[in-house]
């Protein structure tokens with residue numbers, strides 16, 4: 001696993017949205033074709049958000065809901081395969097554990113299963129369609 005020089009902060013939606021929204025729109029709406037109205041949702045204001053910063057640029061984001069669900073993991077294309085998503089995952093898992101979360105879960109895009117397995121997530125249940133993309137539920141105990 002590569003180690004990135006990016007710094008990771010965990011923020012409220014109020015603090016994070018100006019940075020997180022452009023990245024999520026670029027990656028999920030523009031690159032992956034997720035409908036814009038599904039991308040930002042009512043869970044955002046209640047979730048914690050990781051933002052990754054490198055040389056004053058925000059290059060990645062992810063969120064953790066209070067029920068242990070991790071999602072919206074996105075890194076700008078030019079900064080992928082440098083360990084940025086891994087650093088955000090580690091930061092959110094640590095933060096969640098410190099805030100009493102006992103079990104984490106997520107809906108993984110099928111291609112990303114091997115990525116999440118590195119963090120101890122295990123596939124659970126059938127493959128399903130979400131926003132037009134095949135997903136797999138994965139769980140991890142703390």
Ligand SMILES: CC(C)(COP(=O)(O)OP(=O)(O)OC[C@H]1O[C@@H](n2cnc3c(N)ncnc32)[C@H](O)[C@@H]1OP(=O)(O)O)[C@@H](O)C(=O)NCCC(=O)NCCS
Nearest residue numbers: 001073074075080081082083084085086108109111112115
């Ligand atoms: C998935 C994503 C967040 C990974 O970000 P990243 O910063 O490149 O991830 P990292 O550098 O921390 O980890 C990369 C490692 O995971 C593996 N990996 C990442 N995405 C993968 C995928 N879709 N399939 C298989 N392996 C993957 C890489 O092969 C790499 O392995 P290596 O360390 O041996 O080189 C990024 O590709 C992205 O934003 N994709 C579009 C949005 C998306 O699909 N989000 C996930 C939704 S479930």
